[in-house]
Structure formats: structure tokens, C-alpha cells
Amino acid sequence: MTVTSLLPQVRSVLDAGARIYSGTESAERIAATIDRLDEPLRVAIAGKVKAGKSTLLNALVGEELAPTDAGECTKIVTWYHDGITYRVNMYPKVGEPKQVPFARTDGAIDIDLGSIDADDVERLDVEWPSSSLRQVTLIDTPGIASLSTEVSERTHAFLAPGEDQITPADAVLYLMRHLHSTDVNFLEAFHDEEFNQPTPVNAIAVLSRADEVGVGRIDSMSSARRIANRYKSDPKVRRLAQTVVPVAGLLAQSGSTLREAEFKALSQMAAAPRDETEKLFLSADRFVQSPTSIHLTSMEREHLLDRLGMFGCRLSVALIRQGAAENASKLSNELVQRSGLNELREVLLSQFAERRDVLKARSALIGLENIVHEHPVPGSDQLAAEMERIHSGAHEFAEIRLLNSLRAGGVKLKNEEAEEMERLLGTEGSSARSRLGLPAGSSDADVRIALQNSISRWQRKAESPMSSRELVDASRVLIRSCEGLLVTLS
Template sequence: MTFVAEVSRLVASAAQLYAGTPGRQQVDEIGARLAGPLRVAIAGKVKAGKSTLLNALVGEELAPTDAGECTRVPWWFRDGLTYRVTLRPRVGTPQAARFTRTDGALEVDLGDFDAGDLESIDVEWPSRALRTLTLIDTPGIASATPALTHAAERFFSPDDERAGPADAVIYLMRHLHAADVGFLESFTDDAFAGSTPVNTIAVLSRADELGVGRLDAMESAARVAGRYRQDRRLARLCQTVVPVAGLLAQAAVTMREDEYRLFRRLAELPDGELEELLLSVDRFAARPGPAPAAERVALLRRFGIFGTRTAVHLIREGLGADATALKAGLLAVSGVDDLRSLLAQQFAARSDLLKGRAALLALADLVRRMPVAGTDALEADVERVQAGAHELVEMRFLNALRSGELTLPAGQDAEAARLLGGDGPDPRARLGLDASAGDADVRAALADALGRWQRRAESPLAFGPAKEAAQAVVRACEALAAGLAYGLE
């Protein structure tokens, strides 16, 4: 039986045990979460560009963004049949809210509620992007307004010991800051809860600003992200670090035809004139040039100086023959494409595991808090699955390797992490092969890895956690081999 099937069975038996008791509703919630899309929270310091990135991922300017601080409560964005906004107060029953859209951004009428009274704002929005991921926009940390920081801490470290609301986390940071490390730590639980390096991706956000809006800014940002990936402190806290220029991504994904035409006209200006215009934002807005100043200001506001410079550059290089081509080019530059594929590879493919793990946590917590007849046996079952499921064992060793709690003899850490699915659960990713590698190569690499790790697992010199880790790697290889034998890769 697969891991998820086993967890589903446990949830079903819990539903029977709790039938007619107050616990039943919570079991149903656990079940719904297991069946629903993966919940990914977007977290980070204040003004790290969380809402902007969310919009880029959804493909619509939904979440309000603003030069000041604007996200004061967690906003949930989930796929739905109809457009609906629900206010969830800390105390009392959820209420439907009226909303309008200004330039796309949602404006929600809070009615009698103060933002501080709300647990969350729930947005149902028919969207293809939200079908596989529910996205949660969270308040910033290190805000000058203390209430905002508290709101963020409440979200990631709820008062009671229930599983956190998110299955995975995208953590946005502008530079690596002491506050970032502290915050990542606050939702990295040492036992079996919350977020772990495996379900956290760090994003170097507003990456274009590192290079102060220069055309090569994203290359600089990639270099910085590369250095952060080598940082042990970060490796302990997240899987990887990727640079994203969120504003550019958001603007590109929603680019309009008139904006494209203005970029074209700018690209057609003589070199000297264009350069003068793009020297500073004030010049771009104030100097004589194509289109009325107001239009140019609007363009700048949406794309930023880096986006504007890049768009004009791409057109001049012949990479923006039409709006679609330019849009694709800008999205590629912004880094959001890379982030998307990373999400698909790291989160979506592992979605069942992450959700199942969250459900197990929630069940364990429920039976501890509200025991009823028969929950003793259920608790034992939950523990058995927690301890036994190979997927969880893999994840545990992976986390231990990443956090440095477990170290293997020289040079083995990286390979062990990869075979345990650290670069993605796909067989080729595990074996360190190209996505295009043929079956024969896969088999050869697998046989090689299996033999090597079997020797390590059985070596008389191996003992303790290192031996257990080698055994886990062997199991991972055997599971791969089984998959290949049945042609299930």
C-alpha cells in the first residue's frame, strides 16, 4: 500500500471513531487537506515582494501590492468554482465579504472587522495555476509595525501544537539577513512538525535590485544565489536558493498590448536618446519621449526600471518580435520560470508525501488531545506509519543530512542526499543523470549505486546513524529498481 493510501485509511478509521463527537469536524478537515491541493505559503521579511511573487505565480494581479507594507493578515488563494472572498475571524464564524478590484488588485471590504481580528482572508478564484497549489500570502517579518510581525509569527508558529497550516514554504529574502535565518529557524521544527529543509525553497527576491537595475543584474543575482546555496546555515534551512525578479515576472505575465507597443517605440529611439531616458526613473518620467508622461510613469510602475531596460533590450536584440515573444523572454529573464519548474519538481512531485505527512501530524495531535474509545489503537497505527513509511524515512535522513546533524564519510553526503531524492524524486534526478538519459544508462547507474551503498551498509566499519543512513539509501535504490522492473519510472 502506498504511503498516501495508508494515511487515507487512517483518516477514514479516525472518521468512524470520532463520528458524532466534536473531533469529527477536525478529522474531516484533515481529510479535505489530504485530498486538496498542496498548500504553499509565501513568507519573508516585510517588503520582500511576497504578494508580487504570488501574483506572478497565479498569473493575475490579485494580491494587493504597494510600496508601503500592505499584507496585514494571511491571504489564502485557492481554486474555486466561483469568485468568492471569505473572512475568517479569530473568534466567531466565517463570513462572506464584498470585494472589488482596482487595477486587478482585490480590495476587500472588512465590514465590522479590524484586520487584527482576522485569522485569515480566504479567496476562492477559478484559476488553472491554483488547481495544483493553494498559495498563502503571509504578513512580513521585521516590520516597523510590530503587529505585522506578530501576525507572521502567529501564522508560522500557532499557539497550540497542531501542524502548521502550510505543507511547504517559499521563503523570500532580499539578502541573507540575521532576521531571515532567525525566522527560517522559527518554523523549522526539530521533531516532526512544521517546515523542514525538504519543503522549503528560498527565493532571492527583487533580485534585479541587487544589480541596481542594470541589464546584467540577474546574472549578479544568480551568482549571489549560488553562493547562498553553499552556505551551510542556509542548507540547514532550505533546499535551494533561486533568484527571481518578482515585479518583472508579475508585469510580464499580465503584459498588455499597449505596453508592448510602448516598449517597441522606446526600442526604436536613437541610442543616445534612449540611454539618456533610461538613466534614472525621474528622467524616464520627465524627459520628452514617446507617449505622454503619464503612460510612461504607469509603465515604469509596472515593470520597474530593470524590466523596462530589459524589455527594450530584448526587442532591440530581436527577441521581442511580438508581445508573446517578449512576454516569454521577460519571464525567462525574471527567473520565475525556473522557480515554477522547481516547484513542480520539488513540491508538486512530492505533494502526496508532504500532505500525507501533515495529515499524520494532525491525526497524532488530535488523538493526543481528544482521545475517544478506540483511539489507542489508532495512535499506535499512526506511530507505526510515521516510523515505517520509507518515504518518511527518506525525508528524515535527507533533513538530517542537510541540517548537518548527520555527516557521512568524506564525499558521501551529496550522493546520499541525491539518491534520497534531494534533487527531486524522479529516478534520473536521484541518479544524477540528465533528464534525457536512456533507460540503459539509468539501469547501469542504478546498479552501480546500489552495489556501492550495499557495501557501505554492510561494512563492518559502519555503525550508528551512518549505517542506518546507508541502509536507507539502499532501500531507496531498491525502490527505484522495483519501479524500473515494472516499467513505472
């Protein structure tokens, strides 16, 4: 079954469910599930307090929208999606949703809840015309491990709503500054070996605030990448997340939104004697307060530090001095490139966007399965049987199950075999060339030969009397994947 045939089958069973449950209390939930199938992919951003969730969201959008302070609205799950106008809707826990006023404060949206307490709000919905939000809806969640257990519980309830419940998110970016037991426990809380919750296929770990790993040094991102690579091989992380990507969130946000006045201020620092600027870079206090011949006030230097951080200021000055950033636009591009944001976007594209239809189909089936389980009615047995047929027949779901099993250690393989198996399952992209590890410019003939060789290799594994039952089953999944790619190539 291909993705193109999977979606119509899922839509068909949803339509049948809408007819069977027409006039019942479940009708609205099924209608919402059908609508969700056509919406952009929903990606939640989660992590501990001060992990940089809102900062990363702003960087991905390319605009300062989400507030990064500790205001009341940061305690509420907030959705950001593309729209035709600028507005904010508030969904209370009790009562009907309503539009609420907002203002822009230093770029970020300042939402006025009026007399309503944040604890009484289920979620906020920000509609914002943006090309960055046309293919994905970003969901900012309150920090876990907060001093307020109630605030932390909102994120837990959103991403891990419990048995027979489905998270509203199709995929998750989990931000962590270091791999802490709290991070692993939280990832495990919403991980499920089947399909009910995020799996390695739709969860990505982000080593956020990566520039702080090297205490603001120029080589901080190199250090962060080494740590991220170590986390990638950690069995606990592999079981729960697709990969680990280091991102300097503040650098990414400031690079995406750099202003001309900030570039001019950084240029003044770059034009100053090197020993004078190096003294400023010794600490945040010295950067802001130390006397200097550079014609920037303490307030201007404090603004630069708030916007770019010590690493961003140091890097910007170095780039301007080297002639790599002769104007604001070039500096902006350099900062974004060096922040790790582009790498994260590529992962989002290859892992989430390319699997969008599979993830959406999966979420829709889970939603309908929960309704059938909770509220059986005449005809729901046939719905359950049809959904089971789709689950068992959809090869895309078989690939997800196999990847889960691989990451959990359910299939014993040599390292190089495991790497090939994961790549064939689409961990580096869903195209034939990505799955085979071939260069993007490889000819169709080369791809065909590589696919045939791969089929032969895994066929031998499947037929070998020395192979375990798990390896035989895994090999058959890979053979079918390769055969499907051959058909597509033809």
C-alpha cells in the first residue's frame, strides 16, 4: 500500500464512522478527526523550563511571536498557525472560545486575558499569516519540571493524555540542555511501543542553547555537535527519538530577525582594537558595564547581549572582521547557518514533512479507534475490522513498527547492518536515494541496481536458517520497502 492509497482508505473509514455515529456525542469528535486529516502537520515543542522552546519557535517562524519571558501566557499551551488575518482565540476549560485582544511588545505577542486566570484556559490559538506556518502548525507548551506542578501537568496532559487518548500533536520536538533523567522520564511518559503516542519516527530531540555548551566560545557549536552525536548513540535516546540536533536557539532567532541598527552596533565593535573587545567578552558584566572607547552605551551593549547572547556577539564580531558579513543580510544568513537551525529544518523536512501523510493517517486512525473502543454502536465492529485491515496492510505502518523495534533492541544486528536497516526505513529521508545512501545526483540505473542488490542481500537474511524470527520478519519488511521503491522508480 502506498501513501497515496493509504490516505483515501483512511478517509473512507472516517466517512463511514461519521455516518455510523451521526447524531451521537461522538459525531463532533469524528468531524474534528476528519478535519485534522486535511490540516498542516502539528508539531509540538516541549522541554523543561528555560530550555528555549519559545525562542526556537520564533526562529522557525522567522519572526518574534512567542513571548520568551515568564508571563502568564507562557503557562498555557499555545498554537501558532497560518491564517488570513491576525487574531488570537482563547479556549477556556469551561465555556465557549472567544477572540481576545493582543499587542506586540518588543516583537512578541502580548495577549490580554482580561479577568480570566491562566489556570482556567485550555489553550490559546494564534492565527498569523506566515509562509513558515503553511505546512506546519507549531505548538508551544509550558515547561516541564516547573516549580508549579500544575503548569508541568498541562504539558504532560497535552502530550500524554492517558490510555485510549490521542495527543493533539502529530510530532514532537523535545528540547534539552543536557540529557537529564527528567528528560528521559518525560519522553518515556508519552512514548508507546505501538502507535498511541510519539515514537522515534515522529519525535526529534534538540540539544537547545547549544552555544552554552562551550561557555560562549567560538567553537561552542563544534562541542555541542560532539555531545549530540554521543546522545544519538545512547540506547535510551535512540528508543525515544529519531535523532539529536544541536541548535543555538537564541542565535537562530536573532539571526532570523536581525535589525540594521544591531548590525551597525556590531560593526562598531568589530572596528575597535581586538584587545579592547576581548576584554568585553570576558564576562556578561564586563560586556555591559566596562568603560570602553567603542561608541556604544551600556544600554546598547545590554540590548546586543539580550538579543544574541555572548556567543552570538563574539561570533558576529569575528564574522564582520573576517569580511564574511559585510551587511546585515549576510550576517543574518551566517548566524542562521551556524546556529544549527538549517540542519533542524532539513530534519523536519525529511522526517516530518515527507512522512506527513503517514503521520496524519496514523493520528486519524488512532482517534477513530478510541471512539469505537469507548462508545461501541451498531456497525462499529465493522469499522474496527476495517481499521485493523488498514493497519496490517499498510506497509508504512510496518516500517514504523520495525523502527520502534530496532530502536528498542528487538532485532539483534551488527552495527553496520542496523545502520543500513534504519536508513532503508527512511531515517535519513524517504526518497530512494536517501534510503540507499546514494548521492542525490545518482542515475535511475544506479538506484535500480542498488535496490536489486539490497533485495538480494535481505532475501538471504530472510531465508537463512541462522536468522532469528525477528530478523526474518524485519528482512521481509525491508524487501517490501525496496520492491515498492523499484515500482515507484519504474
